[in-house]
Amino acid sequence: MTMIDGQMVATQIKQQIAKQVNELAELGVTPGLAVIMVGNDAASEIYVKNKQQVATDLGIEANTIKMPADTTELAIIKKIQILNADPAVDAILVQSPMPTHINEQNIQAAIDPSKDVDGFHPYNLGQLVTDANEYYPVANTPRGIMRLLKWYDVKTTGKLALVIGRSILVGKPMAAMLTNADATVITANSQTKNLDELIAIADIVVVAMGKANAIDAQKMKAGATLIDVGINRLADGTLVGDVANKNNTNLAFATPVPGGVGPMTIATLMETTVELAQQHVAHGND
Numbered sequence: 350m351t352m353i354d355g356q357m358v359a360t361q362i363k364q365q366i367a368k369q370v371n372e373l374a375e376l377g378v379t380p381g382l383a384v385i386m387v388g389n390d391a392a393s394e395i396y397v398k399n400k401q402q403v404a405t406d407l408g409i410e411a412n413t414i415k416m417p418a419d420t421t422e423l424a425i426i427k428k429i430q431i432l433n434a435d436p437a438v439d440a441i442l443v444q445s446p447m448p449t450h451i452n453e454q455n456i457q458a459a460i461d462p463s464k465d466v467d468g469f470h471p472y473n474l475g476q477l478v479t480d481a482n483e484y485y486p487v488a489n490t491p492r493g494i495m496r497l498l499k500w501y502d503v504k505t506t507g508k509l510a511l512v513i514g515r516s517i518l519v520g521k522p523m524a525a526m527l528t529n530a531d532a533t534v535i536t537a538n539s540q541t542k543n544l545d546e547l548i549a550i551a552d553i554v555v556v557a558m559g560k561a562n563a564i565d566a567q568k569m570k571a572g573a574t575l576i577d578v579g580i581n582r583l584a585d586g587t588l589v590g591d592v593a594n595k596n597n598t599n600l601a602f603a604t605p606v607p608g609g610v611g612p613m614t615i616a617t618l619m620e621t622t623v624e625l626a627q628q629h630v631a632h633g634n635d
């Protein structure tokens with residue numbers, strides 16, 4: 350079994366991004382990323398801290414706007430409208446999950462589709478489902494996972510892929526990307542029956558549940574590939590994924606937590622930010 354080294358692949362991608370940032374700098378453009386974080390979430394805290402560091406290293410201007418958990422939906426939408434109108438901001442990211450009194454669909458639809466770095470906006474989701482030929486942003490976690498599969502030469506064509514989770518952030522765009530890459534895709538959710546039977550037959554299993562050690566890697570078939578998206582902070586402070594028993598299996602590949610999908614999400618976030626900045630330059634609204 351080969352443990353996938355997300356940190357190593359992310360480092361390679363960041364070297365490419367640094368070149369593109371330099372090219373934009375020659376045009377007098379600094380890519381700008383604005384992050385809105387409402388309330389507190391452990392995984393979001395880790396994400397915010399790590400991406401701030403990587404952005405600084407790459408010469409990307411990243412600003413995090415923290416809003417209290419009792420912020421109204423209208424106040425968040427007003428903040429988004431200010432960022433939509435700000436030419437220094439190329440990319441807007443609103444951290445998920447949001448407090449329960451906020452309707453996330455209204456937030457996602459308020460972001461200018463040309464600044465939608467998570468690919469959350471209905472227009473960009475439509476582009477993904479269409480498998481459109483023109484440029485559009487997509488969610489960075491599944492984008493990073495597709496890059497890892499390519500890097501390790503894990504084939505998707507004709508393979509049976511099981512995606513556990515159906516969020517707009519991970520599960521649904523992951524299923525769409527695997528479908529576009531000619532896999533046969535099953536998307537599971539909390540109402541799915543006989544999940545173990547599906548786990549036992551899939552060639553690729555992507556787990557994005559947000560539940561520590563909820564899936565047992567020993568139940569997967571020999572030669573299959575496991576992608577563990579979960580980021581769970583245990584009471585003792587350790588960081589674990591959604592999948593237990595990754596070692597001692599006869600899998601072909603598996604991603605660790607930490608050091609797997611997480612660093613790739615950050616690298617592809619920076620890549621998407623730079624691409625959006627390039628689009629804004631090309632369309633004359635930088």
Ligand SMILES: NC(=O)C1=CN([C@@H]2O[C@H](COP(=O)(O)OP(=O)(O)OC[C@H]3O[C@@H](n4cnc5c(N)ncnc54)[C@H](OP(=O)(O)O)[C@@H]3O)[C@@H](O)[C@H]2O)C=CC1
Nearest residue numbers: 392490514515516519538539557558559578579580611614
């Ligand atoms: N490593 C990284 O880069 C990233 C990590 N994450 C992490 O990934 C995890 C998932 O994130 P996200 O998608 O936003 O989470 P959500 O809570 O939005 O979605 C979780 C999904 O898991 C499904 N689910 C829950 N229990 C079961 C079960 N027993 N069987 C099958 N499906 C189940 C839910 O089903 P239902 O819809 O029926 O409720 C839901 O669709 C979190 O830990 C998050 O922190 C997220 C983004 C990036």
Ligand SMILES: Nc1nc(=O)c2c([nH]1)NC[C@@H]1CN(c3ccc(C(=O)N[C@@H](CCC(=O)O)C(=O)O)cc3)C=[N+]21
Nearest residue numbers: 392393395396399443444445580607608609611612614
């Ligand atoms: N709109 C939105 N988009 C997201 O993409 C999004 C989000 N909201 N909300 C929170 C989740 C979680 N998430 C992480 C990304 C990277 C790490 C990461 O860097 N992980 C390192 C952690 C290393 C460490 O600090 O120990 C690793 O796995 O190796 C963690 C978590 C993105 N998310």
